[in-house]
Amino acid sequence: MATDDSVHPEARGLEVVIRTAPMPADANGNGDIFGGWILSHMDIAAGVLAAKRAQGRVATVAIDAMTFLKPVYIGDLLSIYGEVVGVGRTSIKVRLETWVERQRRRDGSLTARQSMRVTEGTFVMVAIDEEGRPRVVPEA
Template identity: 50%
Template sequence: MPADTNAAGDIFGGWVLSQMDIAAGICAGQRAQSRVVTVALDSMSFIRPVKVGDILGIYTHVCELGRTSMAIHVEAWVRRDRIGLREKVTEGKFKFVSIDKHGNSTPIPHEDELPDYVRDGV
């Protein structure tokens, strides 16, 4: 939306970053089967601007898995002019920790402990 733009008419990078964090959090939460929190943004590259009217798509996958933490690789792509050229605009690596209801880190289940609907997407 126009309220999310800078003076040049590009979408604020912080808005794109927040959308990427939301998508990465969904990916991490599904894999952890628990609540997760963002603990680090290991890398971020803004490749091309996002313009008003672009359709933004965010794609994620788990790229590193530890005992209680994981890294999620995130790419943001746009489709220009609604049906036009598709291009990657941003990518980053977000780190999450799995936590319990008290906010303490908790182990991430092994792949064989996951429900089928989660395992099929891993």
């Protein structure tokens, strides 16, 4: 699933779904942002895209792939980009990339702003009805 880091996701047609900044409470003792914090934001982003396509409620049923490529630090601006890559009878597959804009080195000193891909993953969501049972995804 690796992508070309020289081409920003928006240039490849991916939609920005979430943009946020990690805070000190989201970091471990070394100043790295917890992978679970990033994963939870990616899960939300997958849900946003899948719910739009499903025209209603969805739930996560699987994460087909998840790769942490580089650490995320306090002060990074985190952006999650995604696209729907598959639709089944009740399921929707969403591919996500997380990028950061980084202007500070780990020691806190300023550097030229850099944009880099830090994670990527593929989430499988299922469309659900009011009782939480799978339902058919409507035609696009």
